[in-house]
Amino acid sequence: MDSQPSGFVRAGSAATYLQAFVLCGISTVLLTRAYLAATGYPKIGGGGLHIAHVLWGGLLMMAAVGVALVFLGRAARICSAMLGGAGFGLFIDEVGKFITEETDYFYRPAAGIIYLTFAVLVVITQWLHGPAERTxxxxxxxxxxxxxxxxxxxxxxxxxxxxxxxxxxxxxxxxxxxxxxxxxxxxxxSGRVDRSRAAAGRLRARLDALLRPSWTLTAASWYLIMLPTLTIVGALAESVTGDFDHAGEQRADLVVVGAAACTALLSIRGAAALSVDHATGIRWLRLALLADLLVGQVFKFTVNQFAAVSALAVDLVVLWVLARWSRRVSR
Missing domain, CATH: 1.25.40 (Serine Threonine Protein Phosphatase 5, Tetratricopeptide repeat)
Structure with missing residues (x-):
């Protein structure tokens, strides 16, 4: 007997659309912050009016919904995801104004909140990418x-x-x-599609060739051990000199140190397991990196603001290396 149709059916390409949404949102936040810092945080309006960019974000999200409701096809969905991501980026960039009585755009925990929001979306995207039994x-x-x-x-x-x-x-x-x-x-x-896929295939082959030497996995494990160790050593040195409190964010500093200790211990466990079983070692290393990405990085953004993006970029490269090695070992 056929099953009754359900009201909501997940699209097989849902992860692709959500990924486009997340990438556009992150890019919009970074570009907005860079532009405002470079231009001295200008204001649009006058005579007591200030047109905040959260309003432009709302207009873009309205346009995204309009495209999704009016047009058919995957091209419309991708366009909607990109417009919605850019609009959401402009919206979440001003979260500091919404959660403080002083409507403080520069509220220090805002950077951590923005990061955590996108980190959760990335986790959802990875879950959608994962293997699942399709109905x-x-x-x-x-x-x-x-x-x-x-x-x-x-x-x-x-x-x-x-x-x-x-x-x-x-x-x-x-x-x-x-x-x-x-x-x-x-x-x-199919000419353009075939050329794009061929180029993507060549790029993947070159990246796989770069990762083939075993030292890339060793370098990733050493990075995951040394970086949190240096964070702990730096915090101890600052506690001795009295500089541990960063602009009143001492509790965030303590969480960063705690997450660094957890990351270091998990990384040491993973590095030790690599010599016995690559699959087990990689699982421990990925767990260590996720502890940093989902806990440590949230509070690093609170302490260091958007200067933490550079460390995050390295973490994402290491995560990609571990993911490629994991697929290689499973094959």
């Missing part, structure tokens, strides 16, 4: 969505095959009709 409704809806894309712009051979595989083997008449529709859709102009 029949989800597979059918994705096949229909691919057919909709094909009606608008045609389908490449790969898109057609992947969509047909979603409903292959089903005895339902609607699924057989979807297969006939997918086969009837004309081919897309």
């Amino acid at each position: 029949a409704d989800e597979r059918r809806a994705d096949a229909a969505d691919a057919a909709l894309t094909g009606v608008i712009s045609g389908l490449t051979t790969r898109q057609r095959v992947e969509a047909i595989e979603l409903v292959t083997g089903s005895e339902r008449e609607v699924d057989r009709a979807l297969v006939r529709l997918l086969n009837a859709i004309p081919d897309a102009e």
Whole structure:
């Protein structure tokens, strides 16, 4: 007996749309902060009026909803995700004004709140990317969505095959009709798509070649041990000199030190396990890095404000290295 259709069916490409939303949001926050700092924080308006950029963010999010409601197809969804991400970035950038009585844009914990918001969205994106058993409704809806894309712009051979595989083997008449529709859709102009995929494949091959030597994994483990160790040593030195309190953010400093200690201990455990079992060692190292990304970095942004972006960038590179090594070991 067929299952009753549910009200909400998750799109197979949901992670792609959310990833575009997050990247546009992060880029907007960083560009906005850089622009305002470079121009001396100008104000738009006059005569007692100030048009805050949160209003522009609201307009962009309204435009994103409008695009999603009015237009069909994946191109519209990507456009909506990018507009919404940029609008959300302008909105969350002014969070300090919303949570303080003085409407303080420079409220120090605001940077940590902004970071934590996007960190949670990244975790959700990774969860959506993860392996999951697709329901029949989800597979059918994705096949229909691919057919909709094909009606608008045609389908490449790969898109057609992947969509047909979603409903292959089903005895339902609607699924057989979807297969006939997918086969009837004309081919897309695949030259540009093929060139893009070929370029992406060459880039992945070069990056894999860079990661092939075992020293890259060793370097990642040493980084995860040394960086938190230096943080702890620096905090101890500042406590001796009396400079430990950063502009009244001593509690945030204590959390940073605690997270650094946790990261260092987990990293030492992972480095020791690497000599016995690469898979186990990489799991411990990734756990150590996540402790820093989801706890330590939140309060590093509170203490160091957006100067913490550089350390975050290195952490993300190390996370990517560990992820590639994990896939290699699993293969």
